[in-house]
Amino acid sequence: MPSVDINIGPVHPALHEPEKFVFKVDGEVVVDVEPRLGYVHRGIEKAAGEKTFTQAVYLVERVCGICNVAHTLASVQAIERAFEVDVPARAKYLRTIIHELNRLHSHLLLLGVACELMGFDTLFMMLWRDREVVMDLMELATGNRVMSAYNVIGGVRRNISDHEVSTIRKALTSLSEGVKRYRKAFAEDPTIRARCVNVGRLSPFKGISLGAVGPTARGSGINVDVRVKEPYAAFDEIQCTPITYNEGDSWARFMVRIDELHESIRIIDEALNKMPRGPIRVPVAEVAPQTAESFSIVEAPRGELLHHIYVKKGEDRPLRYRIRTPTYANMPALCEMLKGGYIADIPVTLVSIDPCFSCTDRLTLIDIRSHKRKVVRLKSSI
Amino acid sequence: MSLLKLAKWARLKSPWILHVNTGACNSCDIEVLAALTPRFDVERFGAILKPSPRHADILIVTGALTRQAVERVKRVYEQTPDPKFVIAVGACALSGGVFQGCYGVLSGVDKVMPVDVYVPGCPPRPDAIIHGVIKLIEKVSKSG
Amino acid sequence: MVEVHDMIIDELRRRLKGGLLNWDVNVKSMCLTIRVDRSSTLEAIRSLAEISEGRLHLTTISGADLGGDSIELTYFLWLHDQEERILLKVNLPKDALRAQSVTTVLPAAILYEREVYEMLGVVFEGHPKLERLFLPENWPEGVYPLRRS
Ligand code: SF4
Numbered sequence: 001m002p003s004v005d006i007n008i009g010p011v012h013p014a015l016h017e018p019e020k021f022v023f024k025v026d027g028e029v030v031v032d033v034e035p036r037l038g039y040v041h042r043g044i045e046k047a048a049g050e051k052t053f054t055q056a057v058y059l060v061e062r063v064c065g066i067c068n069v070a071h072t073l074a075s076v077q078a079i080e081r082a083f084e085v086d087v088p089a090r091a092k093y094l095r096t097i098i099h100e101l102n103r104l105h106s107h108l109l110l111l112g113v114a115c116e117l118m119g120f121d122t123l124f125m126m127l128w129r130d131r132e133v134v135m136d137l138m139e140l141a142t143g144n145r146v147m148s149a150y151n152v153i154g155g156v157r158r159n160i161s162d163h164e165v166s167t168i169r170k171a172l173t174s175l176s177e178g179v180k181r182y183r184k185a186f187a188e189d190p191t192i193r194a195r196c197v198n199v200g201r202l203s204p205f206k207g208i209s210l211g212a213v214g215p216t217a218r219g220s221g222i223n224v225d226v227r228v229k230e231p232y233a234a235f236d237e238i239q240c241t242p243i244t245y246n247e248g249d250s251w252a253r254f255m256v257r258i259d260e261l262h263e264s265i266r267i268i269d270e271a272l273n274k275m276p277r278g279p280i281r282v283p284v285a286e287v288a289p290q291t292a293e294s295f296s297i298v299e300a301p302r303g304e305l306l307h308h309i310y311v312k313k314g315e316d317r318p319l320r321y322r323i324r325t326p327t328y329a330n331m332p333a334l335c336e337m338l339k340g341g342y343i344a345d346i347p348v349t350l351v352s353i354d355p356c357f358s359c360t361d362r363l364t365l366i367d368i369r370s371h372k373r374k375v376v377r378l379k380s381s382i
Numbered sequence: 383m384s385l386l387k388l389a390k391w392a393r394l395k396s397p398w399i400l401h402v403n404t405g406a407c408n409s410c411d412i413e414v415l416a417a418l419t420p421r422f423d424v425e426r427f428g429a430i431l432k433p434s435p436r437h438a439d440i441l442i443v444t445g446a447l448t449r450q451a452v453e454r455v456k457r458v459y460e461q462t463p464d465p466k467f468v469i470a471v472g473a474c475a476l477s478g479g480v481f482q483g484c485y486g487v488l489s490g491v492d493k494v495m496p497v498d499v500y501v502p503g504c505p506p507r508p509d510a511i512i513h514g515v516i517k518l519i520e521k522v523s524k525s526g
Numbered sequence: 527m528v529e530v531h532d533m534i535i536d537e538l539r540r541r542l543k544g545g546l547l548n549w550d551v552n553v554k555s556m557c558l559t560i561r562v563d564r565s566s567t568l569e570a571i572r573s574l575a576e577i578s579e580g581r582l583h584l585t586t587i588s589g590a591d592l593g594g595d596s597i598e599l600t601y602f603l604w605l606h607d608q609e610e611r612i613l614l615k616v617n618l619p620k621d622a623l624r625a626q627s628v629t630t631v632l633p634a635a636i637l638y639e640r641e642v643y644e645m646l647g648v649v650f651e652g653h654p655k656l657e658r659l660f661l662p663e664n665w666p667e668g669v670y671p672l673r674r675s
Contacts, residue, residue, distance in 0.1 A: 046671055047481075128416065129419060209632065222606075
């Protein structure tokens with residue numbers, strides 16, 4: 001049996017969450033996995049330390065365009081905490097609403113990509129069609145489809161009018177009907193089940209010790225959700241339940257996300273109901289009023305996201321800016337899931353943690369005897 | 383001669399596109415992908431996304447050009463058969479965008495390959511990307 | 527809340543003795559910040575893991591060079607059972623950048639320790655494979671992007 005190394009990549013060279021893997025395989029079974037992160041270091045942490053606080057928010061927004069709202073939220077919260085600024089109540093609710101809209105878009109996107117990977121193109125197109133509903137709402141509320149630049153230090157940039165509130169409600173009601181259909185498909189469709197059930201298992205014990213976060217952890221029955229356990233923005237006043245599945249396989253991780261769609265819709269609805277009137281922003285000094293260290297942890301669509309900053313009195317830029325993204329945290333757990341699985345299951349397991357999906361596009365097979373490389377589309381290897 | 387005409391006709395009616403990411407933050411990529419899905423549906427113009435440069439007529443390039451990507455992008459460009467066209471999508475591909483000055487980043491893909499159409503935006507809307515494709519088709523049909 | 531903090535501090539004081547340097551509770555975030563001597567890092571993590579019966583989550587290790595003559599490591603920890611956020615801090619003098627690896631207790635630290643190693647040059651003793659993680663292969667030896675000098 002020739003021993004073969006498989007490289008999964010090529011990474012998108014600039015993802016902050018680069019994913020290139022070298023697989024040791026025995027026949028069809030993966031025996032060992034090693035992540036080779038690295039192609040991708042844009043040096044954002046260093047660059048963020050060289051920008052003013054206001055600029056840094058725009059830079060970190062572009063760490064990952066998909067969960068940009070989570071990044072700006074963590075960033076402004078960390079800065080506000082260091083500056084000891086209190087944000088108006090309405091702004092907290094608005095932040096929560098946009099944060100959840102962002103989660104809806106991210107989850108729908110991932111589920112669609114997963115369907116495409118499983119060869120279920122119809123469902124992919126349907127999910128993306130419904131995702132446009134969310135994009136429209138983003139555009140309505142923030143002025144842009146993807147990069148919202150909504151959270152600013154001291155509050156938010158735009159208000160939501162009463163008229164817009166009813167538009168959002170209406171759109172989400174119809175979206176929720178669609179989500180019910182998709183839930184049924186994921187829960188029952190034999191093709192999807194055949195591709196996902198028992199694929200890429202992660203035990204709760206391993207999940208905790210390897211530091212898994214977000215839906216990846218919740219799919220293994222680990223009861224974590226920053227929104228619930230360490231509430232931020234308006235989550236201390238809004239009810240939110242962590243969604244967990246105990247199966248610990250790829251299917252469970254997809255189901256967590258589908259149920260979270262419903263949960264997010266409900267959260268937005270509750271936030272729209274409870275949202276108080278009042279200002280949406282307070283002015284904030286441009287330079288740090290005191291030397292301080294602070295951090296903010298939020299539940300990004302892919303899990304726990306940390307921004308950690310040090311500021312110095314009188315300086316207009318952070319002394320140190322540290323970001324820990326969820327996919328990075330899930331990397332060791334992902335390697336554990338892949339071990340013992342089949343080569344053909346690699347793609348599904350990979351998307352089930354919701355990495356930046358463009359990385360999963362193709363893979364390189366390397367025969368270590370002949371050192372021959374063969375690049376194949378990930379899809380054709382399925 | 384007539385064969386060339388036929389090739390041009392086919393190219394105009396059905397341009398095949400390769401999407402190359404040179405270090406985007408993913409937003410531009412999802413907007414390119416969104417251009418394919420039912421709301422925008424770029425396929426109604428015959429355009430179709432292809433995974434290989436050898437099949438492509440048009441390269442859609444997104445992202446700040448990172449140092450590590452330079453060689454790969456050049457290779458992709460060389461592998462694409464002539465005549466080939468390049469559409470740069472997003473502020474990053476145009477100039478480096480917010481990543482200008484980061485140590486891993488060169489500014490703008492036109493540093494390494496000729497660009498035919500620039501689509502600005504961070505990220506541009508899918509309609510803008512489609513508009514870019516159409517502009518390119520017009521440009522090609524006018525050329526000899 | 528407060529009893530939990532007391533319990534944790536009592537336990538750490540018992541196990542680390544002089545290794546526990548100081549602690550305080552951040553009023554705003556209500557999270558406990560503990561500073562330990564660098565020779566007590568592993569023991570502190572082990573104690574916390576035992577307190578939470580093995581259900582200890584390492585969010586990340588964050589290293590910072592703030593310009594002084596030491597580098598500060600912050601371990602962001604989450605105790606699942608107690609539902610407590612704890613920040614464990616260790617200072618390393620710049621002329622001896624050595625720290626204890628905690629990978630034996632928390633395998634999640636494997637990548638984070640590698641990252642701190644490559645960005646700041648901290649050597650983690652006992653790490654199974656202390657290699658570079660993000661930087662390109664041709665990056666010069668001994669140059670650490672996040673060091674101030
Ligand atoms: S142009 Fe903007 S959206 Fe596009 S890759 Fe660059 S930062 Fe991301």
